[in-house]
Amino acid sequence: MTAFTAFLAVATHRSFRSAAAELNITPSAISHAIKALEQRLGARLFNRTTRSVSLSDAGERLAEKLRPAMASIEEALQSVDAGADVPRGTIRINASEGAIRLVLKPVMARFLQLYPQVHLDIVSDGRLDDIVSNGFDAGIRLAEAVPRDMVAVAVTAAMRFAVVASPEYLRARTRPMRPLDLHQHDCIRFRFESGAIYRWEFERQGTTERVNVSGPMTLTDQPLMVDAAMEGIGIAFVPEHLAAQPLADGRLLRLLEDWCPEFPGLALYYPGHRYVPPGLKALISLIRTEAPGAPFAGEAGAVRRC
Incomplete structure (x- = not known):
């Protein structure tokens, strides 16, 4: 040391x-x-x-000067070992909690069994930090948000958001027919780590509507938003996969489905000018073959989000 x-x-x-x-x-x-x-x-x-x-x-x-210098030294040492092509060393990844649950959690145990000489250092962070200046090998975020100077590899299929509410909540209320009708409803809001409140975004046939909803609850955790919706607290707007089971068994009902088109999903990204260690290559390969909802597209660049 x-x-x-x-x-x-x-x-x-x-x-x-x-x-x-x-x-x-x-x-x-x-x-x-x-x-x-x-x-x-x-x-x-x-x-x-x-x-x-x-x-x-x-x-x-x-720290600002030292991180890239130490990363260059680590890359040089890794490149010497590259001939053996045996994954080893530490891989540092920055991702939101949701991305970790969806992309990394399903493969972590399997990956470490296959590559015992690799140490995964995963940092949960929804602030979209600069992975290079903060010493990370890779990050995971929505494909559309990946910086254009990065190599981005799709690690989930296309995704959708879902507007959901419980049957109990809807029993005494008129269902919204278009996004602006949400102003007449109790909504469960989402707060980013930056403190900003997410403004719900919808699109149908080229028409976009953005709604600053209001309601009795604001959360920073999307699975908790699903739970709150099931309790009848209000309407939630969450990634579709989080609400799949309660939608299937009737605990939640879907609203405004035609206003929620697909958008490109999550991408794992890393600096294009850097040496890519064998461990990171192996992790990408495992995600793309074994993670639930894995895609099978090639590299993904920055794309638009509805």
Whole structure:
């Protein structure tokens, strides 16, 4: 372990204990390495309290410069091993919780059985961080949101959203016939990690409608939105696969279906100019053959979303 490796681990996790666990060393060893580096540089790299660890201004500058440099060193070392083509080492992936559940969870155990020399470091984050500057090998997000300078590989089939409500909720109410009718209903809203409230978006035969809905509940978790809809709290607008079972057994009813066309699904993406480690190639291959709803399209570029 180098002091720079320890520094980047703490910078990533914002925790000395978590960084120590990743590097399989003691927290005191991490602390000594950081202290020695700070003395060497003559600058404080972290602001520490009993409850939190954050980067200082000097630490932010060092991390910004160091991450791509360390990534280049790692790529150089991996390229030396590339002849053996044996997946090994750590693969860092940034994805939302929903993408992790849909794409990665179904294959994680199988992948690690097949490739025991690979360590998966998966970070749940819905903020669409810059994967290069933050030291990730790859990310997963909607294909349309992938930056154009990245290589994007489709990892799900096309997707749809569904407007759903329980029979109990609809029993005493008139069903909405078009999106603007939702203003007359209780709706379950979704809040992004940024704090923004999602504005429901619909399209039919070239006509687009966007609705700022209102209602008694706002959530940051889409499966909880499905649960709330089943409880009769209001109407939810969620990815179709999350509501598939309650729609099939009648606990939920679908609304405005003709206003919810398909759109390109999720893509795993990575920098096109970088060496792609065998472990990441193997993971992509497994996702595309074994994950539920896997596509079988080629690479996907940035595409539009209704």
